[in-house]
Amino acid sequence: MKRIGMGLVGAGLIGPQHVEAVRRLGFVDVVAVAGSNEASARAKADAMGIPKAYGGYQALIDDPDVEVVHNCTPNHLHLPVNLAAIEKGKHIVSDKPLAMNGDEAQQLLDAATKAGVVHAVTFNYRGNPLVQQARAMIANGEIGRVHFIHGHYLQDWLIKETDFSWRIEPEKSGPTSAMGDIGSHWCDLVQHVSGLRIESVLADLTTVIPTRKKPTVARETFSEATDDEGEDFTVTVEDLGSVLVRFGNGCKGLFTAGQVCAGHKNDLVFEINGLGGSLRWLQERQNELWVGRRDGGNVELAKDPGAMDPSVAGYAHLPGGHQEGWATAFHNIMRDIYTHIAGGKGPDDPQPPAFATFEDGYRADRVVDAILASSTAGGVWTDVRY
Ligand code: SOE
Numbered sequence: 001m002k003r004i005g006m007g008l009v010g011a012g013l014i015g016p017q018h019v020e021a022v023r024r025l026g027f028v029d030v031v032a033v034a035g036s037n038e039a040s041a042r043a044k045a046d047a048m049g050i051p052k053a054y055g056g057y058q059a060l061i062d063d064p065d066v067e068v069v070h071n072c073t074p075n076h077l078h079l080p081v082n083l084a085a086i087e088k089g090k091h092i093v094s095d096k097p098l099a100m101n102g103d104e105a106q107q108l109l110d111a112a113t114k115a116g117v118v119h120a121v122t123f124n125y126r127g128n129p130l131v132q133q134a135r136a137m138i139a140n141g142e143i144g145r146v147h148f149i150h151g152h153y154l155q156d157w158l159i160k161e162t163d164f165s166w167r168i169e170p171e172k173s174g175p176t177s178a179m180g181d182i183g184s185h186w187c188d189l190v191q192h193v194s195g196l197r198i199e200s201v202l203a204d205l206t207t208v209i210p211t212r213k214k215p216t217v218a219r220e221t222f223s224e225a226t227d228d229e230g231e232d233f234t235v236t237v238e239d240l241g242s243v244l245v246r247f248g249n250g251c252k253g254l255f256t257a258g259q260v261c262a263g264h265k266n267d268l269v270f271e272i273n274g275l276g277g278s279l280r281w282l283q284e285r286q287n288e289l290w291v292g293r294r295d296g297g298n299v300e301l302a303k304d305p306g307a308m309d310p311s312v313a314g315y316a317h318l319p320g321g322h323q324e325g326w327a328t329a330f331h332n333i334m335r336d337i338y339t340h341i342a343g344g345k346g347p348d349d350p351q352p353p354a355f356a357t358f359e360d361g362y363r364a365d366r367v368v369d370a371i372l373a374s375s376t377a378g379g380v381w382t383d384v385r386y
Pocket of ligand 1: 156181221266
């Protein structure tokens with residue numbers, strides 16, 4: 001198989017996961033990393049065994065050995081870095097949310113489509129084996145017509161006033177924290193699994209911690225405050241919110257996304273109720289899928305390639321009883337993206353399931369736009385403007 005050169009822009013919390021996930025493919029060479037300056041990029045490159053280090057993203061994009069650019073920068077850099085890669089004709093894998101808002105995302109979708117490059121967004125929870133199993137069961141009609149979808153995405157890493165992140169700063173994150181960061185995952189995931197589209201929303205967003213301490217040195221997501229507590233910072237973005245949702249076929253739903261819920265680390269849950277059965281999946285217990293039935297008894301389906309729908313059994317790598325986790329699901333989305341690129345496919349060719357494109361990223365950003373507009377208007381039903 002032809003080898004493919006990958007370049008990473010931004011090596012914070014998630015960048016190293018991209019590196020590990022593509023290395024596992026066996027036909028991808030991680031050739032370069034770009035950071036905000038050469039010294040920090042060099043240090044990251046050495047730590048990950050990457051040959052080249054650049055002090056800015058343009059030099060990495062211009063490197064002829066880099067065919068696929070992975071953009072792991074904060075949200076405000078998604079537009080310029082993604083656009084620069086697209087303009088250079090490079091394939092692009094962007095972190096989520098795709099952009100600061102739906103208009104920026106539209107610009108990126110248009111540019112990528114016009115350039116004919118492969119474009120992907122890391123809505124990584126699609127890569128979990130039992131997520132794909134749930135999707136296959138719904139597509140096969142195994143739970144009948146879906147009428148209700150509900151769940152949450154709760155975390156606690158922003159619960160203290162000394163917790164801080166660029167996700168709290170609107171000029172870096174956009175006008176949202178919880179909804180853009182993790183609400184977008186939930187919305188993408190349930191639309192992917194159910195095949196239904198979110199059409200309108202009614203939202204109630206809250207800022208539970210209105211003043212935070214901004215440290216003088218930027219801190220990584222999920223990291224604890226040190227002695228450097230910093231200055232008072234007035235928070236304008238939400239850290240908690242609940243949303244009523246209407247889907248395309250008359251299906252109703254609701255979810256909560258929050259970063260201030262003690263004890264919840266990465267608690268992403270969805271339940272999908274159909275007239276013939278229900279499916280529930282918990283990210284923190286990702287090797288099980290609950291199947292609920294009115295008649296015949298409920299079952300906890302364990303991840304086991306032998307028991308899964310044959311069309312998606314390949315998302316599981318190990319036999320039943322061998323637990324798989326977050327990193328393998330992340331690898332699965334990279335496998336879908338890179339086998340698509342290696343097959344010489346363009347953005348219009350059918351994509352493997354776990355692969356979210358800029359179109360999916362655009363839709364998620366439009367949903368978040370509608371959530372913010374609904375809440376600002378005092379909680380009124382708001383159509384998503386696709
Ligand atoms: C922080 O909320 C975060 O790292 C998100 O940005 C990721 O997308 C999510 O997968 C885990 O939590």
